[in-house]
Amino acid sequence: MHWITSVLQQYPELAIFLTLALGFAIGPLKIKTFSLGTVTAVLLVGVVIGQLKIDISPTVKSVFFLMFLFAVGYSVGPQFFRGLKKDGLPQMGFAVLMLISCLVFPWLCAKFMGYNMGQAAGLLAGSQTISAVIGVAGDTISGLPLTAAEKTDYTNVIPVCYAVTYLFGTAGSAWLLASVAPAMLGGIEKVKQACRELEAKMGGGNEADQPGMISADAVIVFRAYKVTNDWFSDGKTVKELEAYLASKGYRLFVERLRQQNNLVEAAPDVRIRKNDLVVLSGRRENIMNEDQWIGPEVQDHELLNFPAEVLSVLISKKEISGIKVSELRAKPFMHGIFIRSIKRADIAVPVMGDTVIDRGDTIELIGLKKEVDKAAVQIGYADRPTEKTDMMFVGIGIVLGGLLGVLTIHVKGVPISLSTSGGALIAGLVFGWLRSQHPTFGRIPAPALWMMNNVGLNMFIAVVGITAGPGFVDGFKQVGVSLFLVGAVATALPLITGVLLGKYIFKFHPALILGCTAGARTTTAALGAIQDAVESKTPALGYTVTYAVGNTLLIIWGVVIVLLMR
Numbered sequence: 001m002h003w004i005t006s007v008l009q010q011y012p013e014l015a016i017f018l019t020l021a022l023g024f025a026i027g028p029l030k031i032k033t034f035s036l037g038t039v040t041a042v043l044l045v046g047v048v049i050g051q052l053k054i055d056i057s058p059t060v061k062s063v064f065f066l067m068f069l070f071a072v073g074y075s076v077g078p079q080f081f082r083g084l085k086k087d088g089l090p091q092m093g094f095a096v097l098m099l100i101s102c103l104v105f106p107w108l109c110a111k112f113m114g115y116n117m118g119q120a121a122g123l124l125a126g127s128q129t130i131s132a133v134i135g136v137a138g139d140t141i142s143g144l145p146l147t148a149a150e151k152t153d154y155t156n157v158i159p160v161c162y163a164v165t166y167l168f169g170t171a172g173s174a175w176l177l178a179s180v181a182p183a184m185l186g187g188i189e190k191v192k193q194a195c196r197e198l199e200a201k202m203g204g205g206n207e208a209d210q211p212g213m214i215s216a217d218a219v220i221v222f223r224a225y226k227v228t229n230d231w232f233s234d235g236k237t238v239k240e241l242e243a244y245l246a247s248k249g250y251r252l253f254v255e256r257l258r259q260q261n262n263l264v265e266a267a268p269d270v271r272i273r274k275n276d277l278v279v280l281s282g283r284r285e286n287i288m289n290e291d292q293w294i295g296p297e298v299q300d301h302e303l304l305n306f307p308a309e310v311l312s313v314l315i316s317k318k319e320i321s322g323i324k325v326s327e328l329r330a331k332p333f334m335h336g337i338f339i340r341s342i343k344r345a346d347i348a349v350p351v352m353g354d355t356v357i358d359r360g361d362t363i364e365l366i367g368l369k370k371e372v373d374k375a376a377v378q379i380g381y382a383d384r385p386t387e388k389t390d391m392m393f394v395g396i397g398i399v400l401g402g403l404l405g406v407l408t409i410h411v412k413g414v415p416i417s418l419s420t421s422g423g424a425l426i427a428g429l430v431f432g433w434l435r436s437q438h439p440t441f442g443r444i445p446a447p448a449l450w451m452m453n454n455v456g457l458n459m460f461i462a463v464v465g466i467t468a469g470p471g472f473v474d475g476f477k478q479v480g481v482s483l484f485l486v487g488a489v490a491t492a493l494p495l496i497t498g499v500l501l502g503k504y505i506f507k508f509h510p511a512l513i514l515g516c517t518a519g520a521r522t523t524t525a526a527l528g529a530i531q532d533a534v535e536s537k538t539p540a541l542g543y544t545v546t547y548a549v550g551n552t553l554l555i556i557w558g559v560v561i562v563l564l565m566r
Helices: 002-010 012-026 038-050 058-082 086-113 117-127 132-142 148-184 188-201 238-247 325-329 369-379 391-406 419-437 446-479 482-505 510-520 524-534 538-565
Strands: 220-226 253-259 262-265 277-283 308-315 338-344 347-349 362-368 380-382 409-411 414-416
Touching: 002 012, 012 038, 012 446, 038 148, 038 446, 058 132, 058 391, 058 419, 058 446, 058 538, 086 117, 086 482, 086 510, 086 538, 117 132, 117 148, 117 446, 117 482, 117 538, 132 148, 132 419, 132 446, 132 538, 148 188, 148 446, 148 482, 148 510, 148 524, 188 510, 188 524, 188 538, 238 253, 277 338, 308 369, 325 338, 347 538, 362 369, 369 380, 391 419, 419 538, 482 510, 510 524, 510 538, 524 538
Parallel strands: none
Antiparallel strands: 220 277, 253 262, 253 277, 308 362, 308 380, 338 347, 338 362, 409 414
């Protein structure tokens, strides 16, 4: 044990990676439906390893924290600026008002309990489940005219308070929004019915609009049939067959034919006759019954051997931004092409006829390669898989954000600035928006973005835990068990406020109230619990704009609460 301690003290980088390994192993473990989560697990493991009194340069955590904040801003930037548009303003207004309550209630609780600025910041971070506040608040404290001992004490107590209040902040939020909030909106059955009505209004269940939430189970398939129906006795053109299928409510397309043993590419005026073989494409549940009408399904490897493609496309064209899914499907270049999924700020939104497509969304198209490639040009930018990250873009973004953050103004002798961390967040927002407008540069592939988000944050948290470890026990004694109850109050009141705001002030649809409330609090776990409870994906429609605003303001609140407590 002495040897291990000596090695970790001499090589602190090994202590960091040991903390990450154990935290990522413990975090996902569940007791029934509860789990610590990776961030909290990494923090607690870091605290334990920190008892060995390992010194780590603060520069290490700063580097990874800036990387994390830039990635957060980059991810939500398009939706943040979309919220400034007319149709997004109500949700943005809701988010701002609710987020003010997310600051005010923890602040009032801290004042009532007599907490110091470090304890208040930890209460805010844990009760609102925003880990980044640990770093932002710490940076703010370090810039205040305090003694070195005071700065250390205040900074070290932040992760202690975060760890105590985070448990209810996560699990309690999911329970409140999935169980209590629907009761406040008239009961779970009433909310379920409202969600079903919204789905129907937006095109849910109507195959003419190819609605419904697209999942891995609802795949697009290509199948071959032998034409035996007498309807084809006099010959029907491809256009006539597709129109007839559309009249039955099916969006199916003819892709290829075999006529008299010759392969024929489908064209609108090509005639289909009895005994021809025809390939149809469409959703599996629509196409699987066509052997009862067209004729029996056949296996013809040569006929079915043609290139199909699944392609992610970043929406960047002005003429596509703001239109509905049903309008996009009706475009001539979408003939034979299906929309398999839509992601907004990395959140899946339901694919329905009335779902509005925004600039910066990523939609997944499936169809013949030549047709998908043509459609991609009309829609935006083909986001083909790549391993390369535009590091010049990332580096310049973080530097410019940091330079903005270090600018300081003095109010009554108190220095106020965004700090380098706040500046990196703002830069990420702007650069993420620029990428959505001009997708030919600034690409960060999804795996790289995951690394920046998850490894960046958890590397920072690991260093925080190890550094705060020696004083963690004393800090826990200082805040007391009562902090858990105070944290529960600070978690619940903003969520209840959000539901009441959505119901009585903004008069949102129940699904949007739940989604907007979860989004403003940036609690994805609660969104999943809500969708399970109401048996609908529609709450996701209210999640993305408020999530972008929440990710921004909650981090900035880390600066504000320190100044308020001072």
